[in-house]
Amino acid sequence: xxxxDKQSIFWYGLHNLVQENAQLKYYITTQKELIYNLYPVVxxxxxxxxxxxxIVLTEIPLEDSNLYTDYILERYDEIYKxxxxxxxxxxxxxxxxxxxxxxxxxxxxxNLLLPYINEYCFRSYxxxxxxxxxxxxxxxxxxxxxxxxxxxxxxxxxxxxxxxxFTLSLIVVQEKQGLYQRVEKCYQKEVLLRKFNSGRxxxxxxxDYLNETYxxxxxxxxxxxxxxxxxxxxxxxxxxxxxxxALFQLAKLTTILMKDEIxxxxxxxxxxxxxDQVKNYLPLFIYHDKILNEKNELKRDIKKSQIxxxxxxANQNIxxxxxxxxxxxxxxxxxxxxxxxxxKTSEIIYTVLxxxxxxxxxxxxxxxxxxxxxxxxxKLYVEVLNLFExxxxxxxxxxxxxxxxxxxxxxxxxxxxNEIIENEYTNIDDFYNKACFYKVGRIMSLLLGVENTTAKxxxxxxxxxxxxxxxxxxxxxxxxxxxxxxxxxxxxxxFELMCNDYExxxxxxxxxxxxYISNLELPLKLLRWKK
Numbered sequence: 001x002x003x004x005d006k007q008s009i010f011w012y013g014l015h016n017l018v019q020e021n022a023q024l025k026y027y028i029t030t031q032k033e034l035i036y037n038l039y040p041v042v043x044x045x046x047x048x049x050x051x052x053x054x055i056v057l058t059e060i061p062l063e064d065s066n067l068y069t070d071y072i073l074e075r076y077d078e079i080y081k082x083x084x085x086x087x088x089x090x091x092x093x094x095x096x097x098x099x100x101x102x103x104x105x106x107x108x109x110x111n112l113l114l115p116y117i118n119e120y121c122f123r124s125y126x127x128x129x130x131x132x133x134x135x136x137x138x139x140x141x142x143x144x145x146x147x148x149x150x151x152x153x154x155x156x157x158x159x160x161x162x163x164x165x166f167t168l169s170l171i172v173v174q175e176k177q178g179l180y181q182r183v184e185k186c187y188q189k190e191v192l193l194r195k196f197n198s199g200r201x202x203x204x205x206x207x208d209y210l211n212e213t214y215x216x217x218x219x220x221x222x223x224x225x226x227x228x229x230x231x232x233x234x235x236x237x238x239x240x241x242x243x244x245x246a247l248f249q250l251a252k253l254t255t256i257l258m259k260d261e262i263x264x265x266x267x268x269x270x271x272x273x274x275x276d277q278v279k280n281y282l283p284l285f286i287y288h289d290k291i292l293n294e295k296n297e298l299k300r301d302i303k304k305s306q307i308x309x310x311x312x313x314a315n316q317n318i319x320x321x322x323x324x325x326x327x328x329x330x331x332x333x334x335x336x337x338x339x340x341x342x343x344k345t346s347e348i349i350y351t352v353l354x355x356x357x358x359x360x361x362x363x364x365x366x367x368x369x370x371x372x373x374x375x376x377x378x379k380l381y382v383e384v385l386n387l388f389e390x391x392x393x394x395x396x397x398x399x400x401x402x403x404x405x406x407x408x409x410x411x412x413x414x415x416x417x418n419e420i421i422e423n424e425y426t427n428i429d430d431f432y433n434k435a436c437f438y439k440v441g442r443i444m445s446l447l448l449g450v451e452n453t454t455a456k457x458x459x460x461x462x463x464x465x466x467x468x469x470x471x472x473x474x475x476x477x478x479x480x481x482x483x484x485x486x487x488x489x490x491x492x493x494x495f496e497l498m499c500n501d502y503e504x505x506x507x508x509x510x511x512x513x514x515x516y517i518s519n520l521e522l523p524l525k526l527l528r529w530k531k
Contacts, residue, residue: 013116013322069110121313124305125298131347135281136285137357145159152203157262171183171250196259205267317407334481345469351451360401386518412436414482417491420490431498467488
């Protein structure tokens, strides 16, 4: 197990849950690797269990803990497989064939991990009102597969929710301006007809299911009438159920676009089953413009709602609900910070990583669509963020898979911080590749490049963004404090000197400076914003 994983905020959250239970405390101390590696599989297992039962989760009932646990353990290999299907360095699997290990896992899941999910992963509307776009995007990743159903060829089917949430993200449903134009561009008649009539053979059930949709595409008058549902004159006046119905029909078109990438279309019937499973998400997913006031506050009835939904983010290594109590427990040893600014930064991190993961995923299905979105921002995605390479004019190739862009990649260890503060800054060559600064520069570039409101939310202050990143992604040991005023001051001073050296290098040797562009160009721009 990596030392950096032992310093995750995850452990503070677990300790908080078991203050009076010596046995569970002992497990947290002695079984760190098992617990840490089990958690992502358990989290996805909870989602798969909800698909298995066809239920809407607002919490995990204590009386059902054993049902969840047994389900997850019985399907551990399948859940692990889809969780890490493209991850190059997979975490160690639990040996469930060993009876002692099996019983240990059963106790850990029932008494530690499910309670953690219950405590820290179910959110009220007010808690995630600023994360609704990120939630949609992350739902696409979580609900891609349903291990409970297999197609005729033995491949795992896509889930009932997948085409729907994919559609919401594809058309950027929450941005009303330009919605009609985006729908028109994403769902072109010629492309849909070509996809429908080429590629793999449709199964008989699929043809029966999509027959009406196919007829809709072929009929010019009906097609234009359908598209008009997304015009501002209609969309603005639709209630939530009417919006859902229009999007439901659009999701059926999405299955045609995905024809060759999925083994079998999951039947959505008349949409009622789907509606029941997503209804708690819908107010902020598709109706947010009607329930937020001009101050971006929830209207009273929604704000007072007792409904909680399961966050699509696992909240293992980034969890503001655990981080704030951790900081409070450190008292005046911890550096001064703005809680509001810290919340904003954690939301930006989730938003940006979810957006980029989805861009990578959609590129797999609809490369031409994503290529057209990347092209106007080619410098950002190719040169600065280094996520794609241009293989020919306007055509791009992914440089990594969706599962290989995780928040855990940016966690900063205490040793990495000490490597900076124990040495006086010398020059850019010596410090650029030091792990702490490399990760800080990388995540800063992602946050500033992908989310255009980041600089404003940080009051155009590089030091504020730097501090928040060290607080959120830095180490969180239980027995001492790393993020002190002295440490942050020394770290930031060296990082600023490195940015200054980069600026000098750009003026002196533009060719050499390009090797630092991915991590320093955008931080330097923010540093110079007010000058």
